[in-house]
Amino acid sequence: MVSVMNSIDTAHEDMIHDAQLDYYGTKLATCSSDRSVKVFDVKGGQQRLVTDLRGHEGPVWQLAWAHPMYGNLIASCGYDRKVIIWKETNGTWGKLYEYSNHDSSVNSVCFAPHELGLVLACGSSDGSVSILSSTGDGSWDAKKIKNAHTIGCNAVSWAPALSPNALFEQSGRPSLVKKLVSGGCDNLVKIWKEEEGEWIEDQKLEGHSDWVRDVAWAPSIGLPKSIIASCSQDCRVIIWTNDGTSNNWSSTVLNKFKDVVWHLSWSITGNILAVSGGDNKVSLWKETLEGQWVCISDVKQGQGQVTEGQSQASRNL
């Protein structure tokens, strides 16, 4: 059922901290403690190193691909307090823009939904979140949410731009949502929205008892419901849901793991959540029709095997 399509030996000299495929699933970007960002062509099961991007002066923590309508763009951030945007032009990769206005390690980068333009959010250990937007003529505007999280911001994630609330508008165009969620060392998950060009705090979600390591806003398939997943040093993953009618968020603890949980990722339709953490394991979670979260598989690193538990049962068709 679940099969390995491709296995790429990255030849990084140190730990890999992030790996991401582009929109079409044909290019893989990886970043590592060896300060490099590598791009591989993985089309059709092959693996070919396209480029080895050097420019960071410390470990590179995270990557983000932009929507292909803006070209082949990768944003990377790292310990050296820099955010670098790399671009492919005529087959060669180069540095498009470098943002170095953070005072500490930049831990997270995330491109906004393409409907909002070419916009990038960065969360840094200096506690701030930067929102960089391309003005279209090669320059970038930077807005900063200062002291978004005291001590440090660890993760940022954008809300889908398709507004679930558009359903209730009888006429006119659905307005686009411009919101993002961030998690930080103050154990909080915060939702930010832009109003009249200023980023203001929309919601503060309390639930974790230790640093929030990652947040992920689930993609929407057009339901009024908004879902955010957050994971923390306290080993728990919390699913936050908003029914779209009020501003209340209810929380459910997905699971308490044995070790720190540091990464979350939603599938494209937003029904499966991949959870990974310090124990070097990946597990996939799915909500049943009854609203229960069940683990449907475990991907153990170093073995490359996927054990599929209840995936058949949970499909339940």
Added chain:
Amino acid sequence: MASQWGESVSIDYADLQANGMAVNCLGKWAVLAGRRVMALVDLDDPGEKIYRLTRQSKWDIGCIQWNPHASHAQLFATACTQRLDLYSWDEGTSKQVCSMKAHTRNISDIDWSPFDVNVIASCSVDAYTLLWDVRDPKRPTASFQSVCGASQVKWNKVTNNLFATAHEGEVRIWDPRKPNGPLVYMTAHLSKIHGLDWNPSKELIFATASQDCTVKFWDYLNWRQDKGMLKSGSPVWRARYTPFGDGLVTVVTSTLRRGEYSLFLWNNASLEQPVHQFVGHSDVVLEFQWRKKDDASKDYQLVTWSRDQNLKIWKVDQQLQRLCGHEIADSSENELSGAECSSTVKENGHDHPALSEVDDAKTGNQLDQTSHQQPMTLSQEFSLVNQQIPNVNIEKMDTQQRLCSVSASTGKHVIYLTIYFPTNYPHVAAPNFEIMSQTGLGSGVIKKLYKVLNETSQTCVKRNLNCLEPCIRQFATQFENMTLEERKTPDSDSFTPSTSKLTQSFMQQLPYAQFQDYSIPFPRTCGARFNSAGLLICFGRSKEASNRSEKTPKALSDLAVYSSTNRVRSSQSSSGFSTMFSRSPPTPKAEPVSISSYYIYKRPRTKSRTFRDKPEQKWNSFDKAMKKEKKIFKLEPVKIFDIHCLLNVHRELAENYRLDVDNINGMCEHNMKQAASVGRKDLVRLWSLIPITCSSVLKPSNNPDDGTPWAQQSFGRKMLESLIEYYKKIYDVQTLAMICCIFWDKKVLLSITQSQNMKKSPSKASLDYIPPNYNPYHTVSSMSGLLRSLTKALKEQKQQEPVDDTATIPEASSLSPPVNVTSPTNTSFFYRAMVKIRRTNSLSDFSFEDYKFEETDPKQKAEELERKQHENNCRLLDPSKYGQYDNFLKVYADILYRWGLANQCTEILKHVTLPPEPHAGIEFGVQCYNCRADVRGAKCGTCKMQAFNCVICHIGVRGASNFCLNCGHGGHTLHMKEWFKKEESCPTGCGCQCMKWNPF
């Protein structure tokens, strides 16, 4: 042998594999201690005179020290495992004097008494500190017990009968006459103390260097509070006082930032920044000691030995000594400048490190070397300037006129710099600068460059140093940065180069700061990401590194602490010689502390247990294991999983589904088969249900009075809604989209909303409306905004994948650069193209959009409304939820597009109710040619004439037209084309250079 700059010496002794070094008190001999060989190097002629004494031992020498008394300068002691050996060295011959053995475990440190030639102290992991009289080597003269092992033992340098030992984070101070207990027992650090050193001139003062990235100064009588603290970026391995002034030399252990192998020189009076950095070693510095050639010489030399097996001798001249607060009674002039110098350094405390480290360590090295030098003459300096600075061309260097001219270029900017050197440069006067640019560089940039140059030269000249090369380098880098910023962020104020420069120089100055890392989370070393559609990427640690029982640390700063404690544990669990108590920093061989090392330590530790009885062998194997590990350390490959099966969106179905609203039965039959082939029984049922629901028998009648339409029955809309509800729950966006495509007709909604809009605000509705033959006469509104949006639109359009939009292609070509006059028709087409970019047939929309402008009287309107209401009721899907249906379609289309199924994607997008956000910004206001009224459309509403006249044939334009964006004149496309084939300026003679002004 590589001798650089006359005084700074570097010699490679790769064959020795020594990990200890000691310089004798006369500064004549250095002994390098390796496992197989001890080498004695004559420091006056280090390359040539070297004597090797082979050792027959399997053990490394842990500590080595010469007798500090000139009368016994030939003696040196070594500690190897539990044993102390005393050797005597006489020019070319050596003999072992005696051997002292009483410790039960490895000796971690030894120290000769500075007051008694025969006394030596040794401390060990076995928790005892012993004093020996070398005349009676059989047993120690005194022993001092503590609870845990000591890592350092150091005699006070000022008074007799006082020594200190360091145990983890604690310091004990002893009087050898009182062996029962320490005089002082204090906690100095919360982390382990690596190094301890007494102040050479003040009796009570000592310094401790610790893992917690600080050096603390203590007065042992007031030991509750430290006297000062030096914050380093990394754990400090050693901190020792300088023999001159009030300075300190520190060696840090390497952290995440690889390659920080410098020694730092500090002035104890200002501890914010080091006053000097000795750059050059390519691996951990194991030992450093001072020597002085002879008493007459004022210069000191710092002798350093590193794991890169290089012995380096650094000259520390009076300049540097002054920086450490050392006042030399010399000629009065010198004295003055010295005092001035040190005070300015204090003032500048923060600024001055910015001068050097321009771009990389190499530069740092070069600068460093120059700073060793006495100021050179100008011609010397010219000859030594590196000509290979990137982007910089040195045009002229004239020692007669004392000037140097340089040009630098980045991108299109070229800038010329002329530097004039006053006669008393570099002693008092800084050079003067003159910047010229012919490429219209902003005055702001030039001003900033002047500022940078002046700062750089001032800081150098204040220390009587040459500044040509630093200036040129600073100039080039700053110039590049500024023009880069100018190019990229012209209006961002937060980006002042001064701040970025400051942070950058700070970054380069200090190694990656561990004490700041407490808030940086421990990085992810594995993870999984859903990307694209139906793919999951997993990356992680290899199997060897994955089975850890301990919990992963929280912050990055834990890493350094962890790796050291881990080693402590390993050392104590086995009897082997441990890195912790060795005299070298706790970094594994050639492997600085990194995230991967955190995961890898465990293995050698468990492995080593088998060698418990043979510690040496074990250590050997550890080394080997480390080396092997490094080679083996291969990352787990990144894996891409195909998880399509977990999604309820099937790729096969996406490829094979047929969407044909005109032949519902055929389509359903086909799709049913497809669904059956992938095993979706629920979909098979669904597809068999659809033709029944769509049966023509159930078609609603047009008359509202004919009874409740089928859609309002329970098997109508209600059933569909429950189906949709179900598929929503299982996130089957594919099925949802298909249902919407079949049962939802966007035209209905549009007509409803339009009638509503007509009622509410006709003007709002008209915003969406641009008739195909809409001709402005004069362009109004902001031209720049318009141009920008056009360029943007063009760009975006180029970036869009071609989606077979039949309407887009001709417009795109008409907008291509050669046609400089853009017709409003084209732009409106273009606008439409943007709107309908994903549709195959945008023309179909014109009909109903035009229709909303039909005039209707109120009575008709009411009837219309009722009819609409009825039609609404006849629909199987609730029209009020169209936004949701659109979202299903868009999400599904996006997935299709990711899979490269562009045709299917377009098919789906045809059914989206609302076209994407209209392209904002392009709106041409028109002034009627006849009556000057503002007009939208081809005909003027007031005078009913064609609003836009062709400037060539003076006939109203109905069809395609082009006009100049600058002057607003234009006309029939053909006419304009013909005119601009030959002409540049506007045909009306208004003087506008239409071809120049229009970007297209």
